[in-house]
Amino acid sequence: MDNPAVSTAAAPSTADRILDAAEDLFAAKGYSATSLGDVADRVGIRSPSLYNHFKNKEALYEAVLERLLAVFSAPLAELDGGPVTNERVFYWLEAIVRQHHANPNLARLLQHAALSGGPHTNELIDRLFRPMFRPDARIEGGALTLFENTGLQPWAVMAFNNLVMSYVTMAPMYRDLLGQDPFSETALENQLSLIKMLLHAVFEYKGDASGSA
Amino acid sequence: MDNPAVSTAAAPSTADRILDAAEDLFAAKGYSATSLGDVADRVGIRSPSLYNHFKNKEALYEAVLERLLAVFSAPLAELDGGPVTNERVFYWLEAIVRQHHANPNLARLLQHAALSGGPHTNELIDRLFRPMFRPDARIEGGALTLFENTGLQPWAVMAFNNLVMSYVTMAPMYRDLLGQDPFSETALENQLSLIKMLLHAVFEYKGDASGSA
DNA sequence: CGGACCAATGTGAATAATCGCGCCTCTCAT
DNA sequence: ATGAGAGGCGCGATTATTCACATTGGTCCG
Numbered sequence A, B: 001m002d003n004p005a006v007s008t009a010a011a012p013s014t015a016d017r018i019l020d021a022a023e024d025l026f027a028a029k030g031y032s033a034t035s036l037g038d039v040a041d042r043v044g045i046r047s048p049s050l051y052n053h054f055k056n057k058e059a060l061y062e063a064v065l066e067r068l069l070a071v072f073s074a075p076l077a078e079l080d081g082g083p084v085t086n087e088r089v090f091y092w093l094e095a096i097v098r099q100h101h102a103n104p105n106l107a108r109l110l111q112h113a114a115l116s117g118g119p120h121t122n123e124l125i126d127r128l129f130r131p132m133f134r135p136d137a138r139i140e141g142g143a144l145t146l147f148e149n150t151g152l153q154p155w156a157v158m159a160f161n162n163l164v165m166s167y168v169t170m171a172p173m174y175r176d177l178l179g180q181d182p183f184s185e186t187a188l189e190n191q192l193s194l195i196k197m198l199l200h201a202v203f204e205y206k207g208d209a210s211g212s213a
Numbered sequence C: 001c002g003g004a005c006c007a008a009t010g011t012g013a014a015t016a017a018t019c020g021c022g023c024c025t026c027t028c029a030t
Numbered sequence D: 001a002t003g004a005g006a007g008g009c010g011c012g013a014t015t016a017t018t019c020a021c022a023t024t025g026g027t028c029c030g
Helices: A012-030 A036-043 A045-052 A057-080 A084-101 A105-116 A122-132 A152-170 A172-178 A187-204 B014-029 B036-043 B047-052 B058-078 B085-104 B105-117 B121-131 B153-169 B171-178 B185-204
Strands: none
Touching: A012 A036, A012 A057, A012 B105, A057 A084, A057 A105, A057 A122, A084 A152, A084 A187, A105 A122, A105 A152, A105 B014, A105 B105, A105 B171, A122 B171, A152 A172, A152 A187, A152 B047, A152 B105, A152 B153, A152 B171, A152 B185, A172 B105, A172 B121, A172 B153, A172 B171, A187 B153, A187 B185, B014 B036, B014 B047, B014 B058, B014 B105, B036 B047, B036 B058, B036 B171, B047 B171, B058 B085, B058 B105, B058 B121, B085 B105, B085 B153, B085 B185, B105 B121, B105 B153, B121 B153, B153 B185
């Protein structure tokens, strides 16, 4: 009836359902702790059937990663297409936060990779973070001159990135600790205003960076 | 000659060497991805010999956790012993940061637990974070009145915690991305001044928390 | 229009590797 | 000698992977 490649909202193909299941499991338990039996169970097939769609476990993992990276690289490329102004940093940060809320799995996968230093760590770095540190990727208007002379700018960028990502990787814990769903709509708004407030504070802060107890 | 429990700097016992090896491996790869063979190899013994010191893999994991929690609960208890003033928050934050630099493994273990929601997650939460949210654990002097009425305070506390912990859990990546050793002495000082600056900025910031793109 | 053909996709059985773990033996210091 | 601690052996379970085979749906030919 309808070509699956053009269908508007057809039932997802088996390959897609395998990707969905594998993404969730890899993100939660990591690569080696995820068994193909678990994946197959979620899809509702037997594990040998997976090999009709993916060469092996490794290829499945890479396919999961590829699908996620395609989505998450978009806002970064968007920021790349113009001057890095204050307002666009806010806009971009909000886009990133919303994206991680919509799909927490990339952050979780990345966290697993960073912890165990798997072979995919380098690809993740190159695709997600390297573009942030291009020589022309400087914030204009002197908003962050505070960092310029201290060499702290890349670390500050990563700190804000941590703020966004570890919200997601720690989310299961927050559910128990604070008794709220960290992925609810109101939690999203809370996190957004908190991060924006921090960014505002940094933009406006003119004090020196040396602290004392 | 000397009682191992009182020895000043004696050679570590086999049990301690097992704990050291297991701690590193659990922290890097997580519980199920760590094999007892890996642990035994690091210690230089065969895996069945591990059972002379620990009942099973699970007990080994719990022993690792217990040893770490004993160390990391200390500064929290210290903060508990007096009024939560601005200065003491700075002092306490610095203590936490230094501790995570000295031993990154607790943060990594916690991150694994949060991601996969293992059975130990609750104990970690209770021992590490729950004390932060006691009813009397309010920052005095009105420094954070900004949060009081928004209900954001616990989330803000966790955000700063994320800042500290994800520095450690992401550290292997930062080594490749920024080309510096994240655990060097200068990197520690950089992170400290960055975090203190953020905290200062928050303390001084009086704007409203709602942002717009 | 019916039947041969074929590619896609599922299954169960089998395999080799790994892992947690128990059992038994050996060794060595007190 | 005696008991703590190390090694060797091997069982049973799990896993990734392969393979031979059944089923299905669609296509093409007569």
